[in-house]
Amino acid sequence: MVxxxxxxxxxxxxxxxxxxxxxxxxxxxxxxxxxxKAELIEGIVYVASPLRHEQHGKPHSRVITWLGVYQSLTPxxxxxxxxxxxxxxxxxxxPDAVLFIEPDAGGxxxxxxxxxxxxxxxxxxxxxxxxxxxxxxxxxxxxxRNGVLEYIIWQSYENKIEWFCLIDGDYRSLSPGxxxxxxSQVFPGLWLAVEALLNNQMVRVLEVVQAGLKSPEHDAFVQxxxx
Numbered sequence: 001m002v003x004x005x006x007x008x009x010x011x012x013x014x015x016x017x018x019x020x021x022x023x024x025x026x027x028x029x030x031x032x033x034x035x036x037k038a039e040l041i042e043g044i045v046y047v048a049s050p051l052r053h054e055q056h057g058k059p060h061s062r063v064i065t066w067l068g069v070y071q072s073l074t075p076x077x078x079x080x081x082x083x084x085x086x087x088x089x090x091x092x093x094x095p096d097a098v099l100f101i102e103p104d105a106g107g108x109x110x111x112x113x114x115x116x117x118x119x120x121x122x123x124x125x126x127x128x129x130x131x132x133x134x135x136x137x138x139x140x141x142x143x144x145r146n147g148v149l150e151y152i153i154w155q156s157y158e159n160k161i162e163w164f165c166l167i168d169g170d171y172r173s174l175s176p177g178x179x180x181x182x183x184s185q186v187f188p189g190l191w192l193a194v195e196a197l198l199n200n201q202m203v204r205v206l207e208v209v210q211a212g213l214k215s216p217e218h219d220a221f222v223q224x225x226x227x
Contacts, residue, residue, distance in 0.1 A: 012028065016045055016047045017044065021043075025092060026092070037094050039092065039094050040091060042138055042142065049130050054156075055129040059154050062202060063096065063125050063127070064097055066192065066197065070213065074218070074221070075226070077099065078101075079100075082097070085098065085117045091142050099190075100123070101122055105226075108120050108149075120148045121148060122149045123149065124150075124151050125152040136153060140153075140164075140171065144170065144171050150163065150164065150184060151164045151171060160198075161192075163182050165186070180195055182194055187221070188215070188218050188220065189217060190212060191209055192209070193207075
């Protein structure tokens with residue numbers, strides 16, 4: 001958020017458990033530059049704990065690398081690292097990664113006048129360590145209700161990845177094929193070698209996504225986005 005301290009009035013500190021409107025959440029977050037990540041989920045504030053390298057920073061970097069390769073070769077698709085997303089009046093999460101179709105290409109989101117993502121990104125990724133109960137519980141339901149089409153949760157302590165696709169109003173798990181690869185239903189060519197990602201075999205991860213980028217379905221998707 002824009003961190004401009006308002007001298008007009010003293011704002012209470014932003015704390016986990018506060019029940020706030022979205023405008024009040026944004027005001028307090030803007031006035032707390034020491035807080036690096038805070039989210040509003042169903043009207044309740046969650047201030048993130050400091051992030052550990054092995055449980056969060058390292059898997060986060062792998063996900064961004066994988067998604068970044070796909071985005072860089074898919075015109076009309078954009079990627080953002082830990083952005084604030086204005087979903088609705090009670091929910092303003094800060095997901096670890098979002099992949100979305102640009103508004104001009106027919107995507108679900110738009111950029112606000114002050115530069116924030118509004119609406120539901122097509123794909124959201126969360127690295128769930130200390131936040132696992134929220135990411136697999138209330139946040140998952142918020143994303144489903146708001147029409148986030150695909151949701152990936154990497155539970156880092158269990159070293160497990162779940163990939164959900166919104167089908168008939170509910171999230172259903174996408175399973176790897178016989179080759180161990182999960183293929184996105186929303187972003188053709190976004191292929192993931194799950195075990196390779198979990199085991200930090202990034203050469204294999206990048207080989208697989210590059211194969212997806214050369215697939216006929218990815219070519220057709222790019223052409224569709226250009227229309």
